[in-house]
Amino acid sequence: xxRLLGLLVLFxxxxxxxxxxxxxxRPNRCAEDAGWNDPAVPRRVYGNTWYVxxxxxxxxxxxxPKGHVLVDAGTTExxxxxxxxxxxxGFRVEDIRAIVGSHAHxxxxxxxxxxxxxxxxxxxxxxxxxxxxxxxxxxxxxPQFGVLEPFxxxxxVTPINAGGHVRVAQHDLTAxxxxxxxxxxxxxxxxxxxxxxxxxxxxxxxxxxxADDTYRYSDxxxxxxxxxxxxxxxxxxxxxxxxxxxxxxxxxxxxxARLPPGRTAPLVDAGACRAYADTARLxxxxxxxxxxxxx
Numbered sequence: 678x679x680r681l682l683g684l685l686v687l688f689x690x691x692x693x694x695x696x697x698x699x700x701x702x703r704p705n706r707c708a709e710d711a712g713w714n715d716p717a718v719p720r721r722v723y724g725n726t727w728y729v730x731x732x733x734x735x736x737x738x739x740x741x742p743k744g745h746v747l748v749d750a751g752t753t754e755x756x757x758x759x760x761x762x763x764x765x766x767g768f769r770v771e772d773i774r775a776i777v778g779s780h781a782h783x784x785x786x787x788x789x790x791x792x793x794x795x796x797x798x799x800x801x802x803x804x805x806x807x808x809x810x811x812x813x814x815x816x817x818x819x820p821q822f823g824v825l826e827p828f829x830x831x832x833x834v835t836p837i838n839a840g841g842h843v844r845v846a847q848h849d850l851t852a853x854x855x856x857x858x859x860x861x862x863x864x865x866x867x868x869x870x871x872x873x874x875x876x877x878x879x880x881x882x883x884x885x886x887x888a889d890d891t892y893r894y895s896d897x898x899x900x901x902x903x904x905x906x907x908x909x910x911x912x913x914x915x916x917x918x919x920x921x922x923x924x925x926x927x928x929x930x931x932x933x934a935r936l937p938p939g940r941t942a943p944l945v946d947a948g949a950c951r952a953y954a955d956t957a958r959l960x961x962x963x964x965x966x967x968x969x970x971x972x
Contacts (some may be wrong), residue, residue: 701719701720701721701766702718702719702720702765702766703718703938704717704718704719704720704936704937704938705717705718705732705938706933706938706939707732707733707927707933707939708732708933709928709931709933709934710928711731711732711733711928712732712733713731713733713734713751713752713755713784714731714733714734714751714752714754714755714758715731715732715733716731716732716758717730717731717732717758717762718762718765719762719763719765719766720936720937722737722878722921722923722936722944723869723871723876723878723921723944724869724870724871724876725739725740725741725847725848725869726738726739726740726869726878727739727740727766728927728932728936729747729759729762729763729766730749730751730755730758730759730762730927731751731752731755731758731759732927732933733926733927733928734749734751734752734755734784734785734925734926734927735748735749735751735785735880735923735924735925735926735927735932736748736749736750736751736759736762736788737749737880737923738763738766738768738773739845739848739850739867739869740768741845741846741847741848742846743774743845743846744772744773744774744775744845744846745768745772745773745774745845746773746774746775746776746777746843746845746848746850747763747773747775747776747777747792747796747798748776748777748778748779748865748880749777749778749779749785749786749925750776750778750785750786750787750788750789750791750792751784751785751787751788752783752784752785752787752788753783753787753788753791753828753829754787755787755788756787756788756791756792757791759788759792760791760792760795770792770795770796771795771796771797772796773792773796773798774798774845775798775799775801775843775845776789776792776793776796776798776799776800776801777800777801777802777843777850777852777863777865778800778802778806778810778863779862779863779864779880779882779883779925780806780858780859780861780862780863780882780883780925781802781806781809781810781815781859781861782815782821782825782828782859783825783826783827783828784925785925786810786828786831787828787829789810789828789829789831790828790829790830790831790832791829793831793832793833794832799833799834799835800831800833800834800835801834801835801836801837801841801843801852802834802835802836802837802861802863803836803837803838803839803852803854803861803862803863804836804838804861805856805860805861806859806860806861806862806863807834807836807861809861810830810831810834811830811831811832811834812830813827813828813829813830813831814827815859818860818900818903819859819860820858820859820886820887820888820889820892820894821859821887821888821889821892822889822891822892823889823890823891823892824889837852838852839852839853839854840852840853848867849867849868850865850866850867851865851866851867852864852865853865853866853913853917854910855881855882855884855910855913855914856903856906856907856910857884857886857903857906857907857910857911857957857961858882858883858884858885858886858887859882860903862882862883862910863882864879864880864881864882864914864917865879865880866878866879866880866917866918866919869921876920876921876945877917877918877919877920877921878920878921878923879917879918879919879920879921879922879923879949879950880923880924880925881914881917881919881922881923881924881930881950881953882924882925883924883925883926883929884910884911884914884953884954884957884960885929885957885960886907886957886960886961886964888964893968894907894961894964894965894968895965895968895969904965907961908958908961911954911957911958911961912954914950914953914954914957915950915951915954915955916950917950919947919949919950919951920945920946920947921944921945921946921949922946922949922950922953924953929953930949930953
């Protein structure tokens with residue numbers, strides 16, 4: 678009997694890391710203008726969706742007893758923080774079964790290579806983003822090409838088309854093509870439940886019309902269809918299933934005002950994606966007006 682009890686204890690200790698039984702750490706207050714690598718204490722967003730990024734750059738962990746999904750990984754410098762935050766919550770990085778992301782810039786994809794090595798999980802990306810991730814370098818089709826820094830190349834990238842699904846346990850993430858900020862920009866939606874209430878979470882890519890000194894959104898001859906695709910993105914984002922909006926830069930969606938300890942606004946807002954798209958449309962129109970007035 679003593680031997681049997683010992684084996685049961687050993688078995689329980691081997692599977693316990695897949696579940697978080699400890700109380701989550703008390704979150705710190707992050708400033709809306711926080712730096713990319715300013716440390717953040719991990720915290721629950723909703724249900725089994727957790728924030729594991731820094732104060733300035735989002736990374737999310739969707740957890741289950743049968744494996745987890747990581748959404749974005751922050752900068753190269755912040756990757757150890759993301760890994761530590763996952764473990765701080767009581768979860769195992771080795772239990773990540775899939776990694777997805779927003780766009781292939783160093784501030785969001787820089788940590789992917791490290792987190793993939795640590796977990797062994799495949800990275801899923803839209804076809805336009807996959808070659809950038811595997812080389813760590815964007816091409817001239819990216820509006821910010823002239824000012825982008827390279828990032829560590831990702832060894833294993835699995836292309837996924839818009840409308841495709843990444844499924845791990847109860848989590849079913851739908852990929853949405855949202856080009857504009859970058860050609861391969863992606864957004865993700867999934868259903869998350871807490872107690873008896875379920876909501877649609879939308880992780881929506883950056884929508885800012887930022888470019889280097891060469892790129893012009895209005896130059897359709899040099900970038901055929903890019904502006905039309907950007908406008909289609911804004912319409913698509915406005916129509917997403919979206920009760921809880923999270924963005925790669927938490928300040929872009931006012932996340933710190935919607936999570937403890939500084940909560941001053943509701944987390945759930947069914948109009949958040951539409952408002953996010955409307956703001957981006959105004960900024961794009963302003964950018965086009967400036968291009969029209971500049972030789």
